[in-house]
Amino acid sequence: MGLSEITERLRRAEASAGRAEGSVKLIAISKVQPNERVEAVLEQGHRLFGENKVQEAEDKWPAFRERYPGTEVHLVGPLQSNKTRRAMALFDAIHSLDRMKLANAIARIAQEEGACPDLFVQVNTGEEEQKAGIVPDETDSFIAECRALDLPVVGLMCIPPVDEAPSLHFSLLAKLAERNGLEGLSMGMSDDFEEAVSFGATHVRVGSALFGARDYG
Ligand SMILES: *Cc1c(COP(=O)(O)O)cnc(C)c1O
Numbered sequence: 001m002g003l004s005e006i007t008e009r010l011r012r013a014e015a016s017a018g019r020a021e022g023s024v025k026l027i028a029i030s031k032v033q034p035n036e037r038v039e040a041v042l043e044q045g046h047r048l049f050g051e052n053k054v055q056e057a058e059d060k061w062p063a064f065r066e067r068y069p070g071t072e073v074h075l076v077g078p079l080q081s082n083k084t085r086r087a088m089a090l091f092d093a094i095h096s097l098d099r100m101k102l103a104n105a106i107a108r109i110a111q112e113e114g115a116c117p118d119l120f121v122q123v124n125t126g127e128e129e130q131k132a133g134i135v136p137d138e139t140d141s142f143i144a145e146c147r148a149l150d151l152p153v154v155g156l157m158c159i160p161p162v163d164e165a166p167s168l169h170f171s172l173l174a175k176l177a178e179r180n181g182l183e184g185l186s187m188g189m190s191d192d193f194e195e196a197v198s199f200g201a202t203h204v205r206v207g208s209a210l211f212g213a214r215d216y217g
Pocket of ligand 1: 029031052076077159189190191205206207208209
């Protein structure tokens with residue numbers, strides 16, 4: 001579809017939701033995409049990307065960042081504790097903080113390094129067995145524990161179940177964020193980012209609609 005169309009749709013969604021123009025950030029999810037496609041979007045001036053694997057991002061982003069200064073890369077996929085240090089060195093934000101073990105590892109490394117990426121707590125709004133994230137009932141206490149560790153939690157993130165209307169999940173995430181005084185809402189993907197904006201998304205994560213289908217072959 002291309003960057004200009006997606007950006008235009010995003011601006012229209014902001015306007016119809018009564019949101020300020022440019023208030024929603026477009027994270028271009030570049031996982032698995034060939035470098036030419038990523039580079040084309042960089043050439044058009046976009047500077048915010050998302051990846052779901054540490055290794056893949058390490059292979060791809062240091063070189064791009066050198067050539068396109070000011071580029072931010074966010075981790076949106078699950079993070080194994082043993083890759084925490086590498087992830088913190090590479091990413092500007094981590095959207096998948098989903099357990100205390102990881103929170104403790106991040107806090108320890110942040111102390112050592114004197115720096116920490118912005119953090120989003122991933123909430124398993126659909127309470128799906130196979131999905132990562134804190135269940136809604138435990139979200140308030142998890143956020144409180146993270147704050148006690150001085151972690152820079154800036155928002156919440158969710159991936160709604162594929163077979164349910166996303167709106168219920170978006171509104172639940174917005175409610176949980178609001179009652180915890182969190183501004184950031186990372187929600188909405190290719191098929192539903194406009195709807196996410198109407199529920200208050202601050203960061204939408206768009207991959208295939210922007211770059212084309214991912215080829216896992
Ligand atoms: C892959 C991925 C996306 C982008 O999905 P599309 O449907 O291609 O827009 C968004 N968020 C996360 C966490 C992802 O892993």
